[in-house]
Amino acid sequence: MSTPALELKGLKKSFGKAEIIRGIDLSIGKAERHAVIGPNGAGKSTLFNLITARFAPTAGTVKLHGEDLTGLEPFQINRKGLSRSFQITNIFPAMTVFENVRCALLWSMGYRYSFWDMVNRKRDLTEGTEAVLEQINLSERSHLPAGTLSYAEQRALEIGITIAGGANVIMLDEPTAGMSHSETDYITDLILKVTEGKTLIMVEHDMGVVFGLADRISVLVYGEIIATGKPADVRADARVQEAYLGAALEAEH
Amino acid sequence: MDLILVNLIDGLVTGLLLFMLSAGLTLIFSMMGVLNFAHASFYMLGAYFAYQISIALGFWMGLLIAPLIVGVLGAGVERYGLRRVHKYGHVPELIFTFGLALLIEELVQFIWGKNQMPYNVPDILNFTAFAISGAAIPAYKIFMIFVSVAIFIGLLFVLTKTRVGMIIQAALSYPRTVEALGHNVPLIFMGVFGVGTALAGVAGVIAGPVLGTFPGMAFVLGSIVFVTIVIGGLGSLWGALVASLLIGWITTFAKSYNIEMENILNGLGISTPENLDESIFRDLWSLTSPQIADILPYILMVLILIFRPAGLFGKRST
């Protein structure tokens, strides 16, 4: 078996006395689309923050392509090919849309801390940026300050920033939160399109999106994963139904 | 040695005076995020107002009225100046206070001229309270200690035992939540700013006679007040007190004892170079503690910021 794209072992996190993540083991394969679901306060965002080193874990390890991430800073993890979006829109609002995406390309295109290249004279940067804008359908908007976009457009831009760097493991934190039906459909299609062939881990509340996108689903309740498996299996899992899905599933059927 | 006791008292006076300035500033800074560069200017205004009032009504009325005027002025500045600038962000707010400090200094010179004012200790306090082996402790210093301690206790009481204090404490930690609970946060800001500047005014009133009342008195005070609240930890009254006293004692003791760098270096096993006058480090070798006493707080601040950015008593990183 090949090394999983992302592997969590015994991951724990406490804030003071409160243990939010209580030992998570999870392995996500290459090119798998994996959704993490669970009721509010289950610790989904905390889990994301632990993986991306926004918080330091109390115990346990995170491995990316078999490589231990312990002690690395977020930017170092990003350089290893893991990229994430945030639950609350997290873009550069004062910059233009174009500039937002271009910033996301700089490191991966090897410009690093260069102070001798002129960004606007670099064909590869401009073309790469335009390609990403094309993918997220924001070419028309490219010269507006990002802060003036509509909410759905900002979310799309954030996804664009997240995938622009060419990371092969993409983590999306509630990409459709607070959206209307049509906007949700739009974003779902976008996610499908841009994560083609990449590993995707997402936290999502909208069950339609989850079951439409995910190859596998993990259910997180009170800091523990109570079930992991194919959508159908998870749907059938009695504990899951009891703990969380019951009401939602009934409503859907 | 008796001198230690005398220095403890002197350092206490300096520290408590600093505390009266930093208490207001730390509340203002942590609630509103404003680095109020004009804080020392309100201290100066306190001294000048008190001087003017003391001519007509005597020292005690000055002590009573001047801080009130300063506080009202401060509240007015918040209401009609800072609040307007607040929406643009913190840097403009800071520039605003910067400009205000400049303007206040100019206004003071405009009104009172450029000379030092003959604002003196009231006769009733102008005697030696007691002497420790020849070192006189003026009664006025004892009076200063009393005023400062009374203010600290009053402040502590208001903040911990009254409803307003509770709201302020909550606003210190969660301004938005307090707003959500329906409290009038702008009014609280104005009140805190007014009280903070009034405290600075009190400090000016009682410091004016001993440290001099002149247009540069705010400038001389400089940024030491910021240093105090950063060392103490933003938003912490206890931190401000501890840091003020610490700074008061450190500077007093450093000035009182001529600790020479040469002795320290020799003690560390480094021997004095033969021809010291030609060494490029000659200035380092001849350094004494009184020379650097007033920059010690800055060294302390930089070290604290590097190793403990929240300050001594701060709960959150600055």
Next chain:
Amino acid sequence: MKKTTKLGAVSALSLVIGASAAFAENIKIGFIDPLSGPFASTGANGLHQLEFAADYMVNQNGGVLDGDMFEVIGFDNKTSPKESLIQLQVAIDQGIRYIVQGNGSAVALALTEAIDKHNRRNPDSRVLFLNYAAVDPALTNEKCNFWHFRFDANADMKMDAMTDVIAEDDSIKKVYVIGQDYSFGKAVADAAVSMLDEKRSDIEVVGNELHPIGKVKDFTPYSRKIVASGADAVITGNWGADMLGLGKSIIENGFDGPIYTYYGAGSGMTAAFGETGKGVIRLVSEGIVNPPPTEEASAYYDAFSAKYPEGNVDQTRISNTVGMLAEAIKKAGTADDVVAVAKALEGMEYQTIWGSKVMMRPEDHQAIQNINILNHTDEDVTYTFDSSTFGVVNEATVEMASADIATTCEMKRP
């Protein structure tokens, strides 16, 4: 103030249209000193005294040469060497050939070098530097030049006079020396130690220390050390707020011996010391106002008081500066050729209105004159300072002090 404003407007206008402003009949004297900022009071008082002296001593007597009037123009240098150099350039462009400055040795050192360079590089618009109060000995020693004249006694000369007086006082056995941590403060301390040792080796220097300049808020710790040391007298070169703060603090903490100072009077300080400083503050200075030395001096002071009721004539050398410049211009027969004027100033002996004599030593352009030790008091004071009841009264005079003091100056004459 009046002239400042008017000429300021003209100068700015000429700046805007780019024209040169050298057309007036008047002999212009540029006064470059702080007129705003923390040291503005000293600068403004100096400007008033200079304007008054020019008016009273020259213009009201019909001017010099063919009725040319002295015109004083104030330039605000904000105590900054950089601003001083800019203002110097502006002054030169306005046709000013005489620069008067006094506050701050740093500014004086910057100006004297800049003027030396300017005169070397621009022989057509040379200027003279009349220094009325910057006392750093370097200005007439290693940093001396032909264009600089000092009308005040330098720090070493004043210390010489001060230690003469101390040496005669048998009650003084222990002396504490304290000053600001910079060149002048250090010069005072070094001079005090070496001269006391020379004149009265039995006097013990029980303390010798420097404190940061302009940064000390509370002098109490220093005063404690002074009191604890058992000193009979204190010597300090402090000025401005540092002088007042130190003096008040020393007295307040129980010291009652004399405090020998360089800058312990005027500019609000006399009023602020008031009763507490009585009999304690001693000032080393040149020129006496109490008791009034001559009728001329009294008339001068009365006229000044009428014009500036809140002002003091606390720098009699300013009137000497004006008087000597006028004499030199008369002697040279021109105000435009500053080399001739400078040569006329060299070696000049001048009878002042204060009843004493000033000699401009040609070797280093240092004025040699009587130096007095004055006492801060409210008894027998004819002319008080700062609208208070206090003033300074002469206590001792050292005639033509340090006339033979050595100089390292190697004057290069054009």
Next chain:
Amino acid sequence: MSQFDPDTDLPKGARPKEQITTDPSRPSERMQFRPLMIAVAPWVIASAALLMLPLVFTNNSALTIMNQMSITIVFALAYNMLLGQGGMLSFGHAVYAGVGGFACMHIMNMSDFFASFPLVILPLFGGLFGMGLAMIVGAFSTRSAGTVFAMISLGVGELIAACSVIIVAFFGGEGGVSGDRTYAQPFFGVEFLQQIEVYYLTAAWVVLSALLMYLWSRTPVGRMANAVRDNPERAEFLGYSSRWVRFYSFVASGFFAGVSGGLFAINYEILTEENLNTASSGVILLVTFLGGVGFFFGPIIGAVVFTLVQTVLSLQTELWAFYAGSLFLATVMFFPGGLAGLIMMHVPAFKMGRARLLIVPYLRTLLPAAIGILGLAALVEMMFHFRHAATGDNEMTLFWTTFDSHAILPWIIAGAITLIGLGIARATAPSLKDAWNSANTAPASQTVKGGAA
């Protein structure tokens, strides 16, 4: 939807939530669609103007003042690399300029070494020393932005300023360090004896430094400085270490500050404690802000205006600092984008070709307002004269008019001018507002996306 993260909800020095900057990236983007000509045009015009200025302002004092402006421009632009582009507030930036300058003075005094190269490259040494110091300090101060950075900069600034009187060997104590620029190797026969020669040297360095700083803002690390300023966390998840991005900005800023120090050394041939002290650091913050931190050219305007106020206005009135303070307060209260922001506010109207609609209303409101403000200044000056002038010296001159400040008539006139001026301005203000709105609204026939917000 709340924009604020509950964890870090509190006001912070460098929190970008209400960044007053306008994005400088847009011109760059336009550049790629436009011919190189347009990008180069401002630089050519500026250089030509610098070449021609001495023909208009011929006297030495004007040259001295322009040199002072140039030095301040380089320093303010360097400062804005931190504040405007990197979101870092420094209270001690004068030390980098000062140390660069002191290093240059010492080089000037090493006669053999100094004689071996032309004076024109001296500022480069200043830059290198400024950069070296910035690397040392930046190593620990750039770990965080916001208040921590600001306070460390304050502490370090105070320490180095205090050293200037203690470490006499390097800083020369009170008197500073002085030298003579003419001892350098002549540069094509030029010995820099005259002010005009120094002017051209300074002007060349200003253009070169400004150009380099502008280009810096277009490089990857320059772009990321903006990103880190706005959202350091997001930048981290794009592969960039916020700390290192800040460090690079800081070091570059230190370099150009050092260059300005080198220019200072050449111009004044002396450096003193005032080149290091916190007052100078404060002034450069004010200058930069006055010009506008959001635009590359903002600090240039700030430097020019402030130098005029400090040097030319102070010749007019002792109250110059009072007016300077009022100017800062007014700017920060009414035009938080600074003077550059004020200018750039008019760009949308110009683009739509409707700016001419503003001319008449501007004249109608701003002219009386200006007269009213001058009247107010006259009242202030008269009050000052009344209070502080010598007894009997009742005569004062203001705006080329001489009158008696103790008579009632001038007061009435000044008061009336003030009231009428401000009154008219107030009365016409609504119509100016309407004109402004209509100038910034596209005519109905034409649709412009994202019009004036």
